[in-house]
Amino acid sequence: MKGIRKEFPGVMAVDGVDLSINKGEVMGLLGENGAGKSTLMSLLYGVYRLDAGTVEIDGRRVTIKGSGDAIALGLGMVHQAFTLVPNMTVMENIVLGSEPTRAGVLDRKLAARRVDELMTRTGLPVGKDILVENLPTGFKQRVEILKALYRGAKVLILDEPTSVLTPLESEELFKSIRKLTGEGSTVVFITHKLKEVMAITDRITVMRKGKVVGSIATADATFTKLANMMVGRGVERKFVFSEYKPGAVLLSVRDLVVSSRLATRAVNGCSFDVREGEIVGLAGVEGNGQTELVEAIMGMRKPVSGTITIRGRQVSGLETKDIMGLSVGHVPEDRALSGLVLDFSVAENSVLGTVDRPQFSRSGFISFRAVKDFARRIVAKFNVAAPNVDVKVRNLSGGNQQKVIVGRELSNEPHLLVAHQPTRGLDVASTEDIQSLLVGARNAGRGVLLVSADFDEVLDLSDRILVLYEGKILGELKRGVGIDQLGKLLGGVAE
């Protein structure tokens, strides 16, 4: 690939990239969130159209206008967000787009045979007739891989494959990758995790802010070298923590059981406390019950059994509004879905949930002067880059949107702050800003429940770390523990 460029509104995602991939190797594409790795590969796969640049395969120049072309050329891609149709079976999903037919009628027997063959050959068995929506994440990913292979992919592009897997599932994936390359396939492994890229790849190409920083053989790489290439400065981040003197108990969860949307037990007997003046990090790979736990605490989901006590009051069954009224702030997991109304202005978003309070409205009539002043204070104090408070929040960058949310929550001076994946998808500068804000809150005597799958973040910030695995707290660690101990617990291995 030479001279690749792609621009999205407001963002130069990929800027003059040259990249070459050799046959039979595992090439690691490393970079921070937003560096352009996924976009680059998506361009190769035909999901997006190139603004500029050329692609050559086996020495021949090719034009890829759509995924169909890419597939025909032997490329296959497994995305971060699964592109499976949930209420179709595994087999239907695998053969979608190249179904064996007899005069237009689906030949199920032939399809079944071919899929079985594929599964045995590659050592990736999955139940063919299960509806995809009922599969655990690791298996869904397997189906994605099978899909690509069914189509005859010689080059398999995996986009952040381990972001949704437990360490054990990741090991399985690595085994499969080694098997595939053993059979002559080529694999491109996109990730932002240093450890993995060192473990599985032959060569590593590092990207930063849409450009390629460099390519080195894995044998020559070290953590520090790679980290420097990725970030451009030392990865060490130091926060100032005041003395650890936890105060009164703010949040107390006992034997909590919460079911998920699929009626399984997402939270299966959880107990823990959060006190004033501490950050409790709830670490875990996504999908182990974090979402349901946070929803239960915030009154968005009714628990099956167990108790949640906030500042002395039993809250299971209360409405979200009332829980917020107990001085609890919430930075939600997905800001676009649950944190901000994208088409509202900064000012309007700043009072989302609090607009009924006397300082903002009187008997149903909103005082916009009060609201805008409040919003302006947030913008100033939390360093939000916005021209004024009347712009629609949609027009702000992800980092600034998140700052609006955190700023809003903290400005309401909550005793307890529940932060769920607060820095996911943000650039480095914004991530640091947000993390400093959390530390600042903790130093000021607030209690913070930090639920995060960014284990570096959890290790850096938390006073105490609780590991959530399959709905239970598997263990508690104190500040200063190493990633290996954390990793074991994350994989489900209890002490």
Next chain:
Amino acid sequence: MDLVLLAAELASFGLQQTVAVALASQGEVITEKSGILNIGIQGTIIMAAFAAALTNVYFEPSMGAYSPLMGVLAGMAVGAFVNFVFAFLSTKLNVDQVIAGFGLQLFAIGVTMTLLGMHVEGSFYDGTPLANTIPSLAVLQTPLLAVPVRYMYAVMFLLPLLVYLVLYRTKFGLHIRAAGENPKAAEVGGVNVGVTRMLATSLGGVFVGLAGAYLTVDLNSSYTTTFVAGITASVGFIAIAAVVAGAWKPAYVFGVALIFGFSLALISVFGQTSGWTYYVLTMVPYMITVATLAIASKRLRPPTALGSPYTKE
């Protein structure tokens, strides 16, 4: 004795009234399964009905008793075309499907009625039924139970099966369902979502058009303002409701269509036009529709991408 006659009458009218809803709703199932929400099928029905009637009249001198067939074909073609236009607007121009549906429908009704006003030919337009329509077969030899059977009844019963086979047993059907659930996945898998949706909607339009043709050429309603604004005017919307209530599954949708159709039949069987019972009965089908939706909608899961336009970046 009386009860038997009543049952026969009910069955007769019931089937009669069900056909249009059943056909249109099956067509809409295909359309919606591909992700396109066509609210305006009432317009398609009206246009198809008009086209069918017009073609019937046109071909009468040359083809005699076979002219209704031409009418049916014309209706199906017009149905496919109108739906195609709608699908084109929805996929290529990314219009808001609900608004476009209403607009198209309003336009369709307006245009056909205007054309109606402008053509003075034939007594057909002032309320007299067509001379040539599809004949019905008398069935059941006993003189007590004479439930006329129309060819369309057979079509109506077979269509859900056909739709099911297409959707769940063919490659095209797989593409349709994928386009409706997760167009991104389909696109990535090599399916051209836009083309699939247009084809699916046009195919649905064939059956919707057939429903329209049935109304004029088979059931022989006279094409007047009463037709356009009367009970038949709600066929399209009842069909849409049937699709929702039947959870987008062809067999269930047909079942619901039968219920709705029979409730429409109650009006013909029990209501005398001058009495107040007529108006009460007129309300019944719609109340049943609302009630059905109220009960059924909570647990339903429409095709995930229904109504959302899909663009390639």
Next chain:
Amino acid sequence: MKGESPRGVVGATLIAAVPQIVALLLGLVAASLLILAAGYNPLVVFGTLFRSALETPSGQASVLTYTGIYTLTAIAFLVPGKASIWNVGANGQVYLGGIVAGVVAIYLPLPPILWPIAAIVLACVAGGIWGLVPGLLEAYRNASAIVTTIMMNYIAVALIDYMILGVIVIKVPTVAQYNDVVISQGAMIPTLPYFSSSIMVVVAVLVAIGTLYLLQKTTLGYRIRATGLGRQPAEAKGINPRTSKAMAMFLGGAIAGLAGAGDVLGVGHSCGTVACLQTDWAGGWFFGEGFAGMAAALVAANNPVGSIFSAAFFAVLVSGSSAVFTNFSGLNLYFFYAVQGLIVAFMAAPYLSKRIIGLVRGRRWT
């Protein structure tokens, strides 16, 4: 809003309006093509239409009356729209308002000023209930409002015919006796000076302004807009989307009911007897008022105050249409609906309008 330079707000509104106006013009162009196809000169036809509407006293009165009605039904559509519910039931809600107003006007004699006010209030409540039912069904049972409101329209028509022809309320067993049952003067809404139209149009403008205020400056409006623009964030922050949606539908229905009351009690429209209350399937005058309002709202990009102007436009179209019908045979009432439909269809494609504007301007239009 407060603190912003007025010129900025007006300017922004006008800029936002351009795609809508372009779409409107496209609709008219398409309509002209249809007129051509019918064998007439579009300029002549539109000329007749505008002159009849704007130059004759009856035309002017009609324009005022219909502006009032369409503004109200436009608001009835757009308020629930802000909560992301499609209220296509304005037709039925208008009917309900009309019949209740009529009943009060005939059977419930009250002292002078109180009488019309009571009729109006009850009409609003009736319309509100008619909108509330589908609203609740969608909010709590997930039943698509589009379909349920349309069904409610049909039920409304049947209900009213039943009540009139039927035995219960009006007790008029045969058609011949309709004209004897008169709506007395005491119940009528006051008339404008000089024009033969009721003050409903003024009320409508006030309601439009009030709606804008409600949406932007009250907590209820905030909740409605939040529900429509971001249901999940709103819910996560304690705003109950279900109650907001139901409230929005009630308001929408009530405003449509107000329009119905205006129809029956206002001099521009009613003829003072029960006969005028009866709808028949092919269209008592109520036919299409809800849809016209919807079209007006769409043209005005769901802006309450803008709807006044788009409503006026459609009012002109309707008022001039009878002149067109008499002078050009073949262009009948349904032609007007076709034009309406075209305009609505063009409203559905803002993308298209923006592309055309972009072509004209030589660069992309945001």
